[in-house]
Amino acid sequence: MFFLKELPTRQMIDGYAGQYGANAETIATALDMMRRASLLVRRIDAYFAAQGFSQLRFLVLIVIDREPKRTSLRASEIADRLDVSRPVITRTLQNLLKDGLIAERGTDADKRAKRISLTPSGSDRLGALLPGYFRIIDSFIKPPQAPENQN
Amino acid sequence: MFFLKELPTRQMIDGYAGQYGANAETIATALDMMRRASLLVRRIDAYFAAQGFSQLRFLVLIVIDREPKRTSLRASEIADRLDVSRPVITRTLQNLLKDGLIAERGTDADKRAKRISLTPSGSDRLGALLPGYFRIIDSFIKPPQAPENQN
DNA sequence: TGAAATTGATTATCATGCTAATTATATTGA
DNA sequence: TCAATATAATTAGCATGATAATCAATTTCA
Numbered sequence: 001m002f003f004l005k006e007l008p009t010r011q012m013i014d015g016y017a018g019q020y021g022a023n024a025e026t027i028a029t030a031l032d033m034m035r036r037a038s039l040l041v042r043r044i045d046a047y048f049a050a051q052g053f054s055q056l057r058f059l060v061l062i063v064i065d066r067e068p069k070r071t072s073l074r075a076s077e078i079a080d081r082l083d084v085s086r087p088v089i090t091r092t093l094q095n096l097l098k099d100g101l102i103a104e105r106g107t108d109a110d111k112r113a114k115r116i117s118l119t120p121s122g123s124d125r126l127g128a129l130l131p132g133y134f135r136i137i138d139s140f141i142k143p144p145q146a147p148e149n150q151n
Numbered sequence: 152m153f154f155l156k157e158l159p160t161r162q163m164i165d166g167y168a169g170q171y172g173a174n175a176e177t178i179a180t181a182l183d184m185m186r187r188a189s190l191l192v193r194r195i196d197a198y199f200a201a202q203g204f205s206q207l208r209f210l211v212l213i214v215i216d217r218e219p220k221r222t223s224l225r226a227s228e229i230a231d232r233l234d235v236s237r238p239v240i241t242r243t244l245q246n247l248l249k250d251g252l253i254a255e256r257g258t259d260a261d262k263r264a265k266r267i268s269l270t271p272s273g274s275d276r277l278g279a280l281l282p283g284y285f286r287i288i289d290s291f292i293k294p295p296q297a298p299e300n301q302n
Numbered sequence: 303t304g305a306a307a308t309t310g311a312t313t314a315t316c317a318t319g320c321t322a323a324t325t326a327t328a329t330t331g332a
Numbered sequence: 333t334c335a336a337t338a339t340a341a342t343t344a345g346c347a348t349g350a351t352a353a354t355c356a357a358t359t360t361c362a
Contacts, residue, residue, distance in 0.1 A: 001152065001349085002192060003234045004210055012217060022285035030191065030288045037188030038234070040181065041153060049350095054318080059155055066163060076340060083154045083189070085320060090342055092318090112327050112340040134173035137181045152319085200320095205348080227310060236350060241312055243348090263310040263357050308359070317350075322343105329338070 001041065002034035040140050047136055051129065056084065056092055058133070061101065061126040064118050072117035074107070101125055152192065153185035191291050198287055202280065207235065207243055209284070212252065212277040215269050223268035225258070252276055 008016070008031070013024040041055075048054050063081045064073050073081075079089045093116060096102045101122035107113045118126070159167070159182070164175040192206075199205050214232045215224050224232075230240045244267060247253045252273035258264045269277070 002188070003207060004214070005232055005234050008217065016281055017285045020282040020285050022289045026292045027285060027288055030292050033184060034188045034191060037153070037185045038192075040185060041189075042234075056154060056318080063155070066159065074340085079340095081156055083156050083193075086341070087321085087343080088319060094342095110328070110340075112325095114341080130167055131171040134168045134171050134178060138173045138177055141177045141181050207348080225310085230310095237311070238313080238351085239349060245312095261310075261358070263355095265311080303362100305362095306360080308357100310357080311355085313354075314352085315350100316352105318347100319349090320345100320347075322345090324343070325341085327338100327340080330334105330336080332333100332335095 002031070002038045004031070004035065007031050007035060040137070043136050043140065044133065047132055048129070051132075053125075053129065054092075056082070056088070057096055057101075058126070058129055060089075060092055060096060061118060061122055064102070064116060065123070065126055072105070072115040074113050074115060076113065078116060096122070153182070153189045155182070155186065158182050158186060191288070194287050194291065195284065198283055199280070202283075204276075204280065205243075207233070207239070208247055208252075209277070209280055211240075211243055211247060212269060212273055215253070215267060216274070216277055223256070223266040225264050225266055227264065229267060247273070 007028070010024055010028055013027050013031075017024055017027050044055055048058060059082055060078055063078055064071075067073055075089060075093060076086075078093070079086050082089065084092075093102065093104075097104060100119055103117050103119050105115045105117070107115055158179070161175055161179055164178050164182075168175055168178050195206055199209060210233055211229055214229055215222075218224055226240060226244060227237075229244070230237050233240065235243075244253065244255075248255060251270055254268050254270050256266045256268070258266055
């Protein structure tokens with residue numbers, strides 16, 4: 001996350017960056033992108049929090065659901081598809097399991113591994129969350145009224 | 152942060168979003184922005200962590216340093232300029248104080264408030280961190296070789 | 303003017319990210 | 333073949349984000 005509310009003016013960036021040979025235009029573009037993305041991520045996180053959920057749990061359900069030709073993934077495959085450390089995957093799966101949104105089965109081939117699949121309840125939950133998720137993203141990019149700054 | 156490594160194809164987005172009336176193009180743009188920003192924030196965080204620092208501490212130093220015509224800010228003014236909760240500001244200031252990078256003085260006008268200023272050490276630290284910071288941002292936007300995917 | 307409300311800052315506690323270390327199973331190769 | 337190495341997953345413990353509750357000082361206004 002990028003927490004600076006008021007981005008520096010081009011002039012200010014020059015004052016900092018100019019002496020290091022960085023391009024102020026480039027820096028301004030990157031800072032703006034980070035700030036905008038942070039605001040969007042904030043909204044998305046707030047949306048999931050309001051549903052007693054989290055973006056990461058949602059993404060776990062998504063990667064299982066979207067996998068072509070398969071209904072389950074190993075924990076390690078889920079970890080491969082998400083840019084989050086393994087222990088966080090473990091904990092997130094434990095929570096999803098506790099809530100009955102996924103099911104685990106051992107694998108025959110490798111006794112260490114687990115196959116994770118969505119339960120009907122997990123599918124339902126995912127389906128229930130998707131419309132709001134897309135609505136937030138959609139309205140963020142092309143706002144009905146003024147976006148940004150909610151404080 | 153947005154943790155999905157492989158963004159969904161346009162087709163896949165249509166499969167999810169189309170039924171909810173969202174524009175797949177818009178969604179794809181937003182997901183791409185979030186992913187790119189997340190990767191950049193990761194690099195920046197790694198940079199500061201390698202220096203035993205953090206992006207937030209850096210931003211605190213920046214907002215004090217860049218304030219025109221003043222050499223100190225109240226804690227609450229710092230909080231106003233950063234999109235982070237007050238308790239996090241308190242803790243971050245405590246750490247910066249412990250490291251001797253900022254100094255605190257009470258205010259005459261309001262005995263609750265604190266005026267925060269950079270120490271020479273804090274100024275030096277900020278100056279030492281800036282070049283690397285801009286270099287990362289600069290090279291992320293226009294990469295010398297291939298960017299993205301470090302795992 | 304003094305009780306009520308507000309404000310600046312902090313503490314307590316929780317959630318969620320991380321790395322390092324551990325456990326159990328599989329694989330490799332001298 | 334069996335010791336060494338690698339891999340899947342977990343546990344332990346830390347850092348840093350959040351909210352709710354608290355304390356002290358200030359401001360408001362009946």
